[in-house]
Amino acid sequence: MGLGIAASLLRDGARVTGFDPGEQRRDAFAALGGATVTSASAAAEGADIVVSVVVNAEQTEALLFGADGVAAHMASNAVFVSCATLAPAKARALARQLEASGRHYLDAPISGGAQRAAEGSLTVMASGSVAAFDRASPVLEAIAGKVYRLGDAAGQGAAFKMVNQLLAGVHIAAAAEAMAFAASEGLDLRAVYEVITASAGNSWMFENRVPHMIDGDYTSRSAVDIFVKDLGIVIDMGRANTFPVPLASAALQLFVMTSAAGMGRDDDASVARLYAHIAGLAMPGEPVVKTDRS
Structure with missing residues (x-):
């Protein structure tokens, strides 16, 4: 930037x-x-x-x-x-x-x-x-x-940005979960993207990040570790003010797990890859890891 x-x-x-x-x-x-x-x-x-x-x-x-x-x-x-x-x-x-x-x-x-x-x-x-x-x-x-x-x-601009980052991180994590869920149902991911971007479930992050998932292109535009940092700040702010941020906390753990899996410097849409690896899903650009679901 x-x-x-x-x-x-x-x-x-x-x-x-x-x-x-x-x-x-x-x-x-x-x-x-x-x-x-x-x-x-x-x-x-x-x-x-x-x-x-x-x-x-x-x-x-x-x-x-x-x-x-x-x-x-x-x-x-x-x-x-x-x-x-x-x-x-x-x-x-x-x-x-x-x-x-x-x-x-x-x-x-x-x-x-x-x-x-x-x-x-x-x-x-x-x-x-x-x-x-x-x-x-x-x-x-x-x-x-x-x-x-x-x-x-100073400080007010930073606080507004953290509200934005809370939403952005949760929306990326939700988009990744939704697309992995769609893959688990055997749906055409491009059709899912077309339908959702014309429906109430859409978000700016869904519209922007899901094409990365569909193309299997995780070249970093904004890295996973950026949201490890930013959502970590949100959590710290919430703890300091005794204010609960459970959705941001759950999203943070997804980014932390994705980073721990070796994708910290990859595009933040890589949260979808984490889901694919855990569930043994066929996602574009990702090898299928067999899992025992019996």
Whole structure:
């Protein structure tokens, strides 16, 4: 998604310097006309806006304040746009630390995947000060189809994103269970997809992920381990607030089992493969594992 965001900014006419630990992605960005450097601090040197597209809170903190941290290299009144999914409490803590240096923090988790990032049509769930929004506005206009301003302090954007991730994780797990159930009944999976997407049982995740299952293509667009992380945050938030989240908990265990079965870096639709392996089902692209059901 970071490459797509950077490409959208270039297309909008911005001057963008990018860093990614992966040389292949740096080369891909350079091929688009972007400037690349070999460290995060070099990319942030004197920058008015730094956009961070990393996986989790630990990476965000390291990017800001670690050995190659960008915080000290940004312009004095710059804004850090944090697009990672992290716990609200962590977003607030990072914001306090950065804002103490006179810089701004925009809590701006994103939704839409790599395709919408490349199209500049992401959904951004953002919260932060008026100054943070004002400084970040050129980026938000370039990368997003919808920007929701959800509060004047970091943490609110993160909380909204966790509501989204609860639903997304449960919907993926439900879609995988439904398609494996259909396979166990010997149904034509393409016909199931056609019927359900025209019926009340449809969801955005069903419509988006089930084609991966039908094609037997588990090339990662969004990895299983992303939902191990994100639903884990949901569970932690629920426990901290003494709020039950039983559906999210059940979905988390499915993602954990799928990861434990060696599919953590594969597409999150791989939960369907877990069902296939357990039940000995013939799913596209998967060998049948015989089970004794007597």
